[in-house]
Amino acid sequence: VTDAAATVGDCSERELIARIRQGLPAAPHWLLVGIGDDAAVAEPERNRAEVLTVDALVEGVHFDRAFVPPAAIGHRALAVNLSDLAAMGAAPRLALLSMALPAALPLDDFDGIISGFTALARQHSVHVAGGNLTRSPGPLMLDVTVMGTVKRRQALTRSGARAGDDLYVSGSLGSAAAGLAGLRERRATNVEPRTTNLAQSFLYPEPRLALGVHLSRNRAASACMDLSDGLVDGLRQIAEASGVGMTVDTTALPIAPEARAFFAARGLDAVTHALTAGDDYELLFTVKPRTYRRLTEAARRGGVRLTRIGRCTTEGGVVLQGAAASVLDAGSLPRGFTHFR
Amino acid sequence: VTDAAATVGDCSERELIARIRQGLPAAPHWLLVGIGDDAAVAEPERNRAEVLTVDALVEGVHFDRAFVPPAAIGHRALAVNLSDLAAMGAAPRLALLSMALPAALPLDDFDGIISGFTALARQHSVHVAGGNLTRSPGPLMLDVTVMGTVKRRQALTRSGARAGDDLYVSGSLGSAAAGLAGLRERRATNVEPRTTNLAQSFLYPEPRLALGVHLSRNRAASACMDLSDGLVDGLRQIAEASGVGMTVDTTALPIAPEARAFFAARGLDAVTHALTAGDDYELLFTVKPRTYRRLTEAARRGGVRLTRIGRCTTEGGVVLQGAAASVLDAGSLPRGFTHFR
Numbered sequence: 001v002t003d004a005a006a007t008v009g010d011c012s013e014r015e016l017i018a019r020i021r022q023g024l025p026a027a028p029h030w031l032l033v034g035i036g037d038d039a040a041v042a043e044p045e046r047n048r049a050e051v052l053t054v055d056a057l058v059e060g061v062h063f064d065r066a067f068v069p070p071a072a073i074g075h076r077a078l079a080v081n082l083s084d085l086a087a088m089g090a091a092p093r094l095a096l097l098s099m100a101l102p103a104a105l106p107l108d109d110f111d112g113i114i115s116g117f118t119a120l121a122r123q124h125s126v127h128v129a130g131g132n133l134t135r136s137p138g139p140l141m142l143d144v145t146v147m148g149t150v151k152r153r154q155a156l157t158r159s160g161a162r163a164g165d166d167l168y169v170s171g172s173l174g175s176a177a178a179g180l181a182g183l184r185e186r187r188a189t190n191v192e193p194r195t196t197n198l199a200q201s202f203l204y205p206e207p208r209l210a211l212g213v214h215l216s217r218n219r220a221a222s223a224c225m226d227l228s229d230g231l232v233d234g235l236r237q238i239a240e241a242s243g244v245g246m247t248v249d250t251t252a253l254p255i256a257p258e259a260r261a262f263f264a265a266r267g268l269d270a271v272t273h274a275l276t277a278g279d280d281y282e283l284l285f286t287v288k289p290r291t292y293r294r295l296t297e298a299a300r301r302g303g304v305r306l307t308r309i310g311r312c313t314t315e316g317g318v319v320l321q322g323a324a325a326s327v328l329d330a331g332s333l334p335r336g337f338t339h340f341r
Numbered sequence: 342v343t344d345a346a347a348t349v350g351d352c353s354e355r356e357l358i359a360r361i362r363q364g365l366p367a368a369p370h371w372l373l374v375g376i377g378d379d380a381a382v383a384e385p386e387r388n389r390a391e392v393l394t395v396d397a398l399v400e401g402v403h404f405d406r407a408f409v410p411p412a413a414i415g416h417r418a419l420a421v422n423l424s425d426l427a428a429m430g431a432a433p434r435l436a437l438l439s440m441a442l443p444a445a446l447p448l449d450d451f452d453g454i455i456s457g458f459t460a461l462a463r464q465h466s467v468h469v470a471g472g473n474l475t476r477s478p479g480p481l482m483l484d485v486t487v488m489g490t491v492k493r494r495q496a497l498t499r500s501g502a503r504a505g506d507d508l509y510v511s512g513s514l515g516s517a518a519a520g521l522a523g524l525r526e527r528r529a530t531n532v533e534p535r536t537t538n539l540a541q542s543f544l545y546p547e548p549r550l551a552l553g554v555h556l557s558r559n560r561a562a563s564a565c566m567d568l569s570d571g572l573v574d575g576l577r578q579i580a581e582a583s584g585v586g587m588t589v590d591t592t593a594l595p596i597a598p599e600a601r602a603f604f605a606a607r608g609l610d611a612v613t614h615a616l617t618a619g620d621d622y623e624l625l626f627t628v629k630p631r632t633y634r635r636l637t638e639a640a641r642r643g644g645v646r647l648t649r650i651g652r653c654t655t656e657g658g659v660v661l662q663g664a665a666a667s668v669l670d671a672g673s674l675p676r677g678f679t680h681f682r
Contacts, residue, residue, distance in 0.1 A: 032390055032493065032496065033429075033496060033498055036499075036582070037429070037498050037499055037500075037566075037582075038394065038425040038426075038428035038429050038499070038565075038566050038567055039392045039393060039394035039425045039426060039428070039429045039431065039489075040392070040393045040394065041390050041391070041392050041393075041429065041491065041496045042390060042391045042393065043390050043391075043493065044385040044389070044390070044391055048385070049373055049382050049383060049384050049385070050382070050383045050384075050385055050391065050488075051380045051381070051382050052380060052381045052382075052383065052435070052437060052470065052471065052486075052488065053379065053380035053381065053437075053471060054437040054439045054471065054472060054473050054484070054486055055439075055473050056439050056441060056473050056475050056484065058441055058475055058476070058477060058478070059478075060478040060479075061475060061476050061477070061478060062475070084379040084380045085379075085380060087379035087380070088374075088378070088379050088380045088382065090380065094393070096393060096394075096395040096486060098395045098396075098397050098484050100397060100399055100482060129393065130393065130394060130395065131395060132395050132396050132397050132484075134397050134399055134402060134403070135399070135402050136399060136402070136479070136480070136482075137399070137400075137401040137402060137479070137480055138401075138477070138478070138479020138480045139477070139478055139479045141441060141477075141482060141484075143395070143397065143439050143473075143482075143484040145393075145395055145437060145486040147391075147393065147488075148380075150382065152373070152384065155373065155374060155382045157374055157378050158377075158378055158379070159378075224379075225378075225379050226379055241377070241378075
């Protein structure tokens with residue numbers, strides 16, 4: 001099918017699978033059976049544990065096709081999963097791509113989604129080993145499973161933080177939220193979307209795989225997770241799983257000047273957004289003070305800035321300190337964030 | 342939440358995850374990290390390759406909540422994946438359950454789906470190692486990933502059939518199609534659905550895991566796949582992947598007397614349905630005549646009847662012989678089945 005107005009409804013499942021396979025590199029030697037059989041068969045990596053995660057992107061919940069281009073949909077569907085592997089300190093190996101497709105989806109958009117997905121896969125040596133295609137009578141959905149590997153004792157969990165450990169985040173916070181808000185504003189006013197840095201942060205998040213692998217490999221981090229649901233959620237999850245308290249200096253949060261300016265121009269508080277907004281896909285992790293030297297090495301190899309934002313304490317609860325603390329109350333936080341003192 | 346009228350929209354993701362975990366057995370020793378972290382971590386099985394597959398069930402495409410009870414939705418979502426592992430000769434280990442939930446889904450139905458899923462998981466020692474829950478603005482969707490293991494050289498693919506090999510199917514064909522048709526009829530006429538054997542075949546298919554494992558373990562089968570898309574599709578897939586032709590005796594197809602009677606009462610041809618209907622989840626496989634003795638052992642251990650339905654040939658194409666052949670023409674077959682001579 002080559003008609004410019006063609007939709008996925010014009011294609012058989014077979015033709016769509018052929019379009020996906022076209023863009024894939026040759027199968028690696030460890031992939032014994034790839035796309036086209038009842039299941040994929042992979043040879044395990046020696047002396048490694050398997051790390052598995054699945055995450056879905058649903059149209060109308062996680063993205064709006066009106067302002068998220070097809071390549072970004074494909075990129076994000078894989079990136080959110082790779083971010084989960086990064087948070088475990090795992091190196092990715094393969095992905096399974098399951099899609100539920102509305103019949104009216106333009107074939108060009110299908111190709112765009114696949115190219116965004118496979119471009120990120122190539123960048124991180126992730127092989128597409130299988131998947132599933134089905135019709136959707138409703139929204140477009142992408143459900144992605146990724147498998148990676150980590151040395152057995154080096155998986156970074158949420159439960160390893162101890163009182164006295166320092167709290168760090170990678171990259172910057174709030175940029176994706178500002179990018180999404182900017183895209184929505186332009187959409188609402190029918191202005192052609194601009195490719196700003198902030199919009200790129202939302203559309204094409206970079207999973208912090210190199211950082212995660214190095215934090216795990218040299219045991220620089222005692223606990224780690226990704227910030228898919230925002231910093232406040234992350235702090236609470238690690239605090240709860242590790243049985244520690246936390247004190248966070250909100251004046252130390254790494255907020256990009258562009259994001260700060262975006263929020264300021266709209267009379268919004270950048271710190272509140274940096275604390276609560278999701279979609280940044282940065283890593284939040286804890287570091288024992290005596291292993292600080294290992295951290296600089298992981299930061300250098302991870303290729304991303306790291307910022308110390310607080311410390312784990314013996315007392316329960318997450319305490320926010322600094323100028324922003326005053327603007328936070330239970331009413332201004334999303335549901336579930338009522339454990340603040 | 343315990344209100345009888347409660348919906349999943351009344352619950353947080355956390356509460357729903359807690360409801361899932363409630364019904365799960367203790368984690369096996371090889372599951373190093375289970376539900377509740379960024380990803381699951383599993384220790385690989387020694388000397389085994391990993392077998393991975395994903396399959397989705399979408400409301401309005403694969404099931405209708407009007408006549409498919411919640412437990413059957415959960416059962417089928419896992420069964421279709423276990424059937425893919427069976428077709429590879431793999432033994433299942435773990436599953437990831439990803440669900441997109443309409444907010445109005447009754448909480449009782451959610452619990453029913455989970456109990457159908459976990460009951461089948463327990464039966465086959467499959468551990469639920471993780472998953473994802475998200476809101477759906479449209480249909481209910483279940484996307485399940487399963488991972489199993491197989492000895493490296495014993496994976497059953499579609500490409501191992503050779504001319505002279507015999508063609509076998511497990512169990513019986515057409516029962517699920519008759520069961521689905523019966524459920525639809527009753528729904529259309531507002532008659533309370535009855536629990537017939539045929540309806541059970543559709544609602545609670547049994548993945549042929551024991552058979553698959555034994556066909557693989559003693560190398561009884563040269564090629565194998567499951568019949569999720571019907572016998573004709575299966576014949577074509579193995580013929581194409583293996584580069585062989587096939588001659589099938591349509592009078593030999595194992596059609597249950599109940600299904601035969603169901604179709605006859607409606608003036609329909611049972612053989613045509615047995616050839617083209619999906620949803621039976623039986624195994625189609627090829628056997629070298631000299632390894633016939635191994636087959637009887639696999640049949641005994643697999644706990645299911647096996648029927649020889651034809652033979653692989655050197656000439657290309659799938660030839661249907663027998664009384665039913667006359668009723669088949671290109672127009673009566675689903676799209677994609679035009680390769681018949």
